[in-house]
């Protein structure tokens with residue numbers, strides 16, 4: 377192991393945190409780069425979040441990731457929140473500055489875009505209408521990403537319409553579509569994204585009839601357990617190109633490493649295989 381000036385320390389704060397794949401992901405990266413450091417799961421109760429965040433500088437952490445249920449609450453507890461986290465309404469990553477100040481950002485949107493581009497380098501958000509299913513935290517990061525990448529028409533469908541309307545109000549020019557009209561909304565779409573928890577292990581598949589979706593439309597899912605959701609399997613079987621959810625998790629690590637450690641890492645096939653093996 378090369379000699380290093382400092383021990384690289386980061387982690388993920390969540391409650392519960394035991395299911396997070398982030399320690400495996402960042403642990404693999406540390407090992408892959410032969411670096412002296414650790415990335416630890418931090419089981420932090422909501423009432424302890426502020427104290428835990430404020431302890432990061434004293435503990436010599438470079439920063440941390442945030443997962444459920446801390447992504448919104450942390451924004452009010454740090455010293456600076458950037459434009460992406462503000463627009464999305466959630467922070468995914470905190471960095472400790474040299475002066476001990478805490479800054480928060482959201483790297484999920486970047487992870488989503490890069491996850492798509494890794495599989496389809498020529499993908500363009502402005503290729504045609506995009507149907508997004510779901511209006512929770514994951515959807516906010518995806519929709520923000522699509523708007524930033526120049527999406528023209530976004531059709532947003534959510535079981536609870538008011539949540540989709542709130543998202544449209546916060547993030548940009550979006551057409552809200554009724555849940556009952558979701559199959560029709562696929563007409564002429566260039567892309568379909570599932571951001572709901574449907575299709576995740578333990579949940580039923582997303583209930584949507586793909587008959588009206590053009591066969592060349594790109595279908596992506598942000599659920600990554602299982603690696604190929606029933607929606608992606610159905611889309612692939614009818615000939616649609618598909619993008620799995622794991623890329624979003626893998627690629628959001630890149631800006632985190634740059635900001636915590638000043639190191640550029642990439643998503644290699646070895647990294648993907650190692651994390652897929654933990655799913």
Ligand code: ATR
Nearest residue numbers: 510511512513514515534535536539571572573574
């Ligand atoms: P996340 O932060 O992971 O996106 P979330 O904020 O709880 O999680 O959002 C979950 C999304 O899955 C929401 O869009 C939710 O729809 P509602 O806003 O109507 O709750 C959607 N979802 C969850 N269960 C669903 C179901 N059985 N059918 C359709 N959509 C569902």
